[in-house]
Amino acid sequence: MSLKIYNTMTRKKEAFEPIEPGKIKIYVCGVTVYDLCHMGHARALVNFDVIVRYMRFLGYDVTYVRNFTDIDDKIINRARERGISCQALAEENIEAFRKDTEALGIMPADIEPLATHHIDDMVELVQALEKRGNAYNVGGDVYFRVRSFKEYGKLSGRNIDDLEAGARIEVDAKKEDPLDFTLWKSSKPLEPSWPSPWGEGRPGWHIECSAMSAKYLGQPFDIHGGGKDLIFPHHENEIAQSEAGRGVEFARYWMHNGHITVNKDKMAKSLKNFVTIRDALEKHDPQAIRYFLLSTHYRAPLDYSDQGLLEAGKRVESVYETLARIGGILKRAGQVHTEGELAKPEVSGELLNNFTESMDDDFNTAAALGRLSVPLRLANEIADKPKAFGKPVAYRTLMRLHKDLTAIADVLGIFDMEPSIYLNRIRDRRAAEKGINPAEVERLLVERTEARQNKLWDRADEIRNRLKEMGIDIMDTVDGSSWKVLY
DSSP: OOOEEEETTTTEEEEOOOSBTTEEEEEEOOOBTTSOOBHHHHHHHHHHHHHHHHHHHTTOEEEEEEOBBOOSHHHHHHHHHHTSOHHHHHHHHHHHHHHHHHHTTOOOOSBOOBGGGOHHHHHHHHHHHHHTTSEEEETTEEEEOGGGSTTTTTTTTOOGGGOOOOSSSOOOTTOSSTTOEEEEEEOOTTSOOBOOTTOSEEEOHHHHHHHHHHHHHOSSEEEEEEEGGGIIIIIHHHHHHHHHHHSSOOEEEEEEEOOEEETTEEOOGGGTOOOBHHHHHHHSOHHHHHHHHHSSOTTSOEEOOHHHHHHHHHHHHHHHHHHHHHHHHHHHHOSOOOSSOOSTHHHHTSHHHHHHHHHHBTOOHHHHHHTTHHHHHHHHHHHHOHHHHOHHHHHHHHHHHHHHHHHHHHHHTSSOSOHHHHHHHHHHHHHHHHTOOHHHHHHHHHHHHHHHHTTOHHHHHHHHHHHHHTTEEEEEETTEEEEEEOO
């Protein structure tokens, strides 16, 4: 099965064919840096992070561009409220963005342009639109003539005659048509501004992405992505101004992720129902958050809940426990011959194939995660009774499963840590939440080990029961005893 992508433009899944063989150019609309990012942003960021990782796993040379909008009305208003410059506010929130995304394991894009660094590119595109008759200037404000672009509405499926005016600004009486949108805004007192052929001013929001994407990827490029809320008017306007201004197709495939909801309402700062990434990280492990965000197909809505994140955390911990068991067994096994029979080859030999089959189907991470269950169950069966499978077969199978799980982990950005480090991190975090002193637990564990060595079984059982009352579970293995905090 070859990679198929649901294209918002055609409203169907299509076999993916890059414009240039072997290379993919992708642009995803970034954040407006007037505040901290919330979990709705996290969903788009994590999903496109995995999409890019998977395309590279397939062998494509990917150029990934994700911008920062560092000038717009919200930034100006927030900076004024705080009594700082727009640049200072943007820099502060870009730094916060980088910390949040790093914590979530989101790789930086290859190119992360700032809107304010590309004003000349925007002015050039607006001039081209004005020259072609698609734009007009009224007192220093430049507008796009929507009705001059005959295909307007092709992405969103909206009929131009049924549309009402609406974008990021209020209807302006100076417009020739209420549907027209702003390309360039004349400056107001005490607002940031840049010189232009129409006087001092600043760009409209939509023109930013058209200019930056074309600068770094050319036009057309392969994939344009973002949240579903951007389909109209933002992406519709991008298409209009880019194709009208340059006379060629803008982007070949359009991808849009579904919203994060809270009680079925879209998570949004305007609705005051949002949870910042930072707040989520205070309560939940980063890999649990990634698992939760990937456990639903990227195009479907996902309802945010602490319970959902808790369940995701349990699942991630369970996988790491299995990986720890596999690693321990293989370490003791020594050198293992990789060629030969596998236990249940229809399971152990098909793990990576099943993963790619799910991901090739429009990056179906939910299905991909679901298909890990049976191979992980097999790994635990082998770890429980390797002799039942024959040790050479058992070790070879575990090695194959470990190898394929490592490749999958690199794509998902989950299960990619040393298991002991991850499990200890989770253990210590949960211990702190429950007021458990790890040093005291370790002291009791040492005392229990000594009691067992001296065959003081009653004392050993007494310590185990005491730890259990504290909410501690002990795991005894050939490598020694370890502990974790029960949920």
